[in-house]
Amino acid sequence: MNFFLIFIFFTQINVIYQQNILPEHKRRHCKALQTLDIMEYALPMIRRILKEDSEKIRQEYEQVFTSLKGGFLFTCPEGWLYHDDNCYLFTTTKTTWQAARENCLSLNADLAEIINERDSYFVKSELQRIYNQEGVPKYSFYNLGGTDKANEGEWIWIRTGERIRFTNWASGEPNNVGRQEHYLTVGGTRHKWNDINHSGKCRAICQKSVGLRSVP
Numbered sequence: 001m002n003f004f005l006i007f008i009f010f011t012q013i014n015v016i017y018q019q020n021i022l023p024e025h026k027r028r029h030c031k032a033l034q035t036l037d038i039m040e041y042a043l044p045m046i047r048r049i050l051k052e053d054s055e056k057i058r059q060e061y062e063q064v065f066t067s068l069k070g071g072f073l074f075t076c077p078e079g080w081l082y083h084d085d086n087c088y089l090f091t092t093t094k095t096t097w098q099a100a101r102e103n104c105l106s107l108n109a110d111l112a113e114i115i116n117e118r119d120s121y122f123v124k125s126e127l128q129r130i131y132n133q134e135g136v137p138k139y140s141f142y143n144l145g146g147t148d149k150a151n152e153g154e155w156i157w158i159r160t161g162e163r164i165r166f167t168n169w170a171s172g173e174p175n176n177v178g179r180q181e182h183y184l185t186v187g188g189t190r191h192k193w194n195d196i197n198h199s200g201k202c203r204a205i206c207q208k209s210v211g212l213r214s215v216p
C-alpha cells in the first residue's frame with residue numbers, strides 16, 4: 001500500500017472541496033485547516049489498514065509520514081533506520097573499532113554519534129529490539145564514532161573532531177583499562193557507554209545523512 005498516494009489523494013479531495021464547495025469566508029481559513037482536514041479524512045483509513053498488517057504498514061507509515069518535510073521526501077537505504085534526518089545501520093559483524101569505521105566509510109557513512117537524549121533514546125530502543133527479537137546477547141556492545149586516541153581523556157567525534165559534550169557513560173567508565181581504551185562503544189544491559197581498546201571486537205552503528213528527493 002502506497003501511503004504517499006493516499007496522502008496525495010486526500011490532498012486533492014481537500015483542494016477540490018475548498019475551491020468548489022466552501023463559501024468565500026470559510027475559504028480564507030482553509031490554509032490553516034488544510035493539514036487538519038487531510039488528517040481527519042486520512043487517519044480512519046490509515047488506522048484500518050494498520051490493523052490489517054500492523055508491523056509492515058507501521059514501518060512504511062513511519063518511513064513516509066515522519067520523513068515528509070517541506071515538500072521533500074527523506075529516504076534511507078533498505079536495512080537502514082531513519083531518525084532525525086539521518087540513517088542508521090546496526091551491523092551484525094564484530095570487528096575492531098578501526099575496521100568498523102572503515103566499513104561505515106565504505107558505505108558513504110561514518111560511525112554513529114550520540115549527541116543528545118533523543119539520539120540516546122533512539123539507540124536504546126533499537127538495541128532493546130535487537131536484544132529481544134534477534135537473539136543478540138544483552139551484554140553486546142556497538143562501536144560508536146568517539147575516541148580519545150589523540151589526547152587521553154579528551155573525547156571527540158572522529159567525523160568532525162568536535163569535543164563530545166553529551167555523554168552516557170556506564171558507572172565507572174571511561175576507565176581506560178591498561179591505558180589502552182581509546183574507543184567508544186554503547187550497549188550492555190543498560191545501553192550505556194564504555195571505552196574499549198584497539199583490539200576489542202564489537203558490532204557497530206553506522207550513520208549518514210538521509211537521501212533527499214523532491215516529492216513528485
Ligand SMILES: [Ca+2]
Binds near residue numbers: 174175176177181196
Ligand atoms: Ca572501559
